[in-house]
Amino acid sequence: MMQSRELTSSLRNLPKCTNRRNQHTVWSLSKPCATSKERVIVMSQQVVFKKNKWLPYILLAPQIVITIVFFFWPAITSLRLALYRTTPFGDRTFFVGSQNFQRLFASPQYQRSLITTLMFSASVTLLGVAISLCIALLLNQAVRGRTVYRTAILWPYGVALPISGILWMFMMHPTFGIVPYFFEGIIDFNFDWILNGNAAMLLVILTAIWTNLGYNVAFFLAGLQAIPKSLQEAALVDGATSLKAIRYITLPLLSPTTFFLLVMNVVYSLFDTFGLIDAVTKGGPGNATEILIYKAYKDGIISLNLGSSAAQSVILMVLATLLTVFQFGFIERKVSY
Amino acid sequence: MVITGCIFTILKEGNLSGGMDYRLPITVTHSHKLDLYCLHKIIRGRVVLVYQDFRIRGGISVRFSSKNLVALVVLTVILAGASVANAKTQIDFWFSLGGQLGETVQQLVTDFNNSQDEFEVVAFFRGAYAESMTAAIAAYRAGNAPHILQVYEVGTQTMLLSGAIYPVYQLMEEQGIEIDWDDFVSAVYAYYTHEGDLYSLPFNSSSPIFFYNRDIFEAAGLDPDRPPQTWQEVEEYSRQIIESGAAHYGFTTGWPAWVQLETMHAWHGLPFASQGNGFDGLDVELLINGEFGMKHMSALARWQEEGIFHYGGRGDSANWIFMNEDAAMMPHSSALIGSMKQSGLNWDAAMLPHWGEPYPMTNTIIGGATLWVLKGHSEEEYRGVAEFLNFVAQPEQQAWWHKQTGYVPITNSAAAILEAEGHFEKEPYQRIAIDQLNYSDPTPDTKGLRLGNFVEIRNVVEEEMENIFAGNKSVEDGLNDAVKRANQLLEEFAEMYQ
Structure with missing residues (x-):
């Protein structure tokens, strides 16, 4: 965050240097355009530990220990547990090999959960990013009270996801919600998310998008401000309409931000939305909103089927790993900077 | 210069032989001195360390060095140890009742603690039933399980076969506490017995009863003193209520699976599952797609379509529909009586x-939770556990518990006390659950449910009920799918314990 803000402020004054802005590790602003003010943020200082060779390792140790205890150890335990079936109290344990996985993939419920997750994730990501982009484009224009709008749009991000789920649940509740109350008598507003699976899905998607809007918009705004105005102006002078300028100038130059946000939103919708589902629908009605992460929790913690839950966690782990590899591989190569 | 700071307000509750205030001057370094002030007070007959602070005296450049801190930590440990040394034997009790019910549990525990001075029961609220059970399992596997754990009825089979429990009947026998098991309400007792012996002590037991709104009945031109007795009447009444515009819907339901399928099967003398509802063996199959299940679910599905019935979600979430006077009737747990009293509605209740x-009209089955005793503690501690459970089962405590919460008293003598006090004349609806449970002697099909993976099975049944009510599946498909999925779970459970 910090980096990008400094970056943005410096780049506004230094349009010629923009082509270097994403070379994180080595970027330093080239001399001719760096004024004394900007020189402060010039980075890439290599610290060398000459005296004490162990010091860097000691400094790193807390982070490494935390990573091992809270990430690697549970991950390895899950891997091991996924190969066993065990009674809740652990008094009987059977090695079953890949049976937990076979049962999962053969189970219609798990297949449904996969599809549900796909729908949920795709909607939250694509809609969320698209809406945020529109809002960011609007907020990037010189309108009166822009700061107020910007602040307002950031607010929802400050609300914890389960809380915003409860907020929306109250607003949309078929019995006492304010939204059905307003629509009553005007149109036949039937949004019974307690029984109707599609309505429930829509509700959690909306809530997930709304809560993450601030985050997305903030990144888009930062990205937009990094795009030199001169390019836009040049296009407009050449006779492009403002829509065309957005299409051919802004969007391509914004693509690193867009891609970053796409990946972040996929991760968000896959893993962070657990609290939302738990607070609002608990996976129901039927299994309509039972996404993978919630199913892993439900099978493990509520139903005490630890083997299956561990197998589901392993699948999620693989998924997360693939996403990361994809992010690093794809973003670095395919997105034009 | 003096630096002061408060370490703890209450460090550790203990049972020292007398109260005291003291100051411990400790030389930390040659120039710095550390004083530790402790203040003990006698609260309710016990000595409690209420205040402790420290001062560091010395030169101006007083800094917290590691030495200071180590000295502090060492001191704290010594003091904590000293206060624990003479403490009462502590019994850990994990429970899952929140809000007003939770306060009632704490009150019960305090009453027990004040009734004797050997044992100290400490009640911890550990979240919802599923969470506290998971936490207790983790604690058990790590070797520090609580002594007493409150487990919901759907966890009974898991607990029973866990190998981690100390059966209550055996505990009482070995501790020489005589309990008249025949005095227990048979529908409650039967649910938790295994081969004739009680394995966990019933704590909070309720049964579904039929709540209705007297104002809506009157507005619809119905006699509020004559609630519907049959489902046919429920349909009739509902039509009249909807047509008169007195409410949007006829009725809704709390706890869909427990009320509409588990209880309804027992109430009509029918089995919910094979093998005597799972009491007689592990090769169990669900029987809810039989003739009765189809009939009842078809009626509900048809009524949902016509607006006579309105599905309001699982657990307690349908309450809003009734509280908001959108529906006139609602079968729900008798434990809801407490909330009903506070609702301001002109409500009443009747038999289902x-x-x-x-x-045949038989008896309803219970829901709620029982207290399980876990293995791995000392003889002395188990004596305390037995004393506490005996205290809970006393008729006076049961009568008090019932009045506070609406859960049914577990012994007949408790009911007799309430009867003698005229409690049921004042609050006739408090009697309904007890009457239903005692309506007939429990048959093998109506004494309870003993299914493995029951938590998941109830979820599965409710999911399929939702699919039926939403019109995603026909009644037949929905029930068949529920049975198929549940049987799979039962089979998986049996595999592990054979």
Whole structure:
């Protein structure tokens, strides 16, 4: 965050240097355009530990220990547990090999959960990013009270996801919600998310998008401000309409931000939305909103089927790993900077 | 210069032989001195360390060095140890009742602690039933399980076969506490017995009863003193209520699976699952897609479509529909009586409706939770556990518990005390659950449910009920799918314990 803000402020004054802005590790602003003010943020200082060779390792140790205890150890335990079936109290344990996985993939419920997750994730990501982009484009224009709008749009991000789920649940509740109350008598507003699976899905998607809007918009705004105005102006002078300028100038130059946000939103919708589902629908009605992460929790913690839950966690782990590899591989190569 | 700071307000509750205030001057370094002030007070007959602070005296450049801190930590440990040394034997009790019910549990525990001075029961609220059970399992596997754990009825089979429990009947026998098991309400007792012996002590037991709104009945031109007795009447009444515009819907339901399928099967003398509802063996199959299940669910599905019935979600979430006077009737747990009293509605309650001939009218089954004793503690501690459970089962405590919460008293003598006090004349609806449970002697099909993976099975049944009510599946498909999925779970459970 910090980096990008400094970056943005410096780049506004230094349009010629923009082509270097994403070379994180080595970027330093080239001399001719760096004024004394900007020189402060010039980075890439290599610290060398000459005296004490162990010091860097000691400094790193807390982070490494935390990573091992809270990430690697549970991950390895899950891997091991996924190969066993065990009674809740652990008094009987059977090695079953890949049976937990076979049962999962053969189970219609798990297949449904996969599809549900796909729908949920795709909607939250694509809609969320698209809406945020529109809002960011609007907020990037010189309108009166822009700061107020910007602040307002950031607010929802400050609300914890389960809380915003409860907020929306109250607003949309078929019995006492304010939204059905307003629509009553005007149109036949039937949004019974307690029984109707599609309505429930829509509700959690909306809530997930709304809560993450601030985050997305903030990144888009930062990205937009990094795009030199001169390019836009040049296009407009050449006779492009403002829509065309957005299409051919802004969007391509914004693509690193867009891609970053796409990946972040996929991760968000896959893993962070657990609290939302738990607070609002608990996976129901039927299994309509039972996404993978919630199913892993439900099978493990509520139903005490630890083997299956561990197998589901392993699948999620693989998924997360693939996403990361994809992010690093794809973003670095395919997105034009 | 003096630096002061408060370490703890209450460090550790203990049972020292007398109260005291003291100051411990400790030389930390040659120039710095550390004083530790402790203040003990006698609260309710016990000595409690209420205040402790420290001062560091010395030169101006007083800094917290590691030495200071180590000295502090060492001191704290010594003091904590000293206060624990003479403490009462502590019994850990994990429970899952929140809000007003939770306060009632704490009150019960305090009453026990004040009634004797050997044991100290400490009650911890550990979240919802599923969470506290998971936490207790983790604690058990790590070797520090609580002594007493409150487990919901759907966890009974898991607990029973866990190998981690100390059966209550055995505990009482070995501790020489005589309990008249025949005095227990049979529908409650039967649910938690295994081969004739009680394995966990019933704590909070309720049964579904039929709540209705007197104002809506009157507005619809119905007699509020004559609630519906059959499901046919429920339909009739609902039509009249909807047509008169007195409410949007006829009725809704709390706890869909427990009320509409588990209880309804027992109420009509029918099995919910094979093998005597799972009491007689592990090769169990669900029987809810039989003739009765189809009939009842078809009626509900048809009524949902017509607006006579309105599905309001699982657990307690349908309450809003009734509280908001959108629906006139709602079968729900008798434990809801407490909330009903505070609701400001003009409500009343009656026995559950019945389909009539050819089905017999038998008894309802309970829901709620029991207290399980876990293995791995000392003889002395188990003596305390037995004393506490005995205290809970006393008629006076049960009568008090019932009045506070609406859960049914677990012994007949407790009911007799309430009767003698005229409690049921003042609050006749408090009697309904007890009457239903005692309506007939429990048959093998109506004494309770003993299914493995029951938590998941109830979820599965409710999911399929939702699919039926939403119109995603036909009644037949929905029930068949529920049975198929549940049987799979039962089979998986049996595999592990054979």
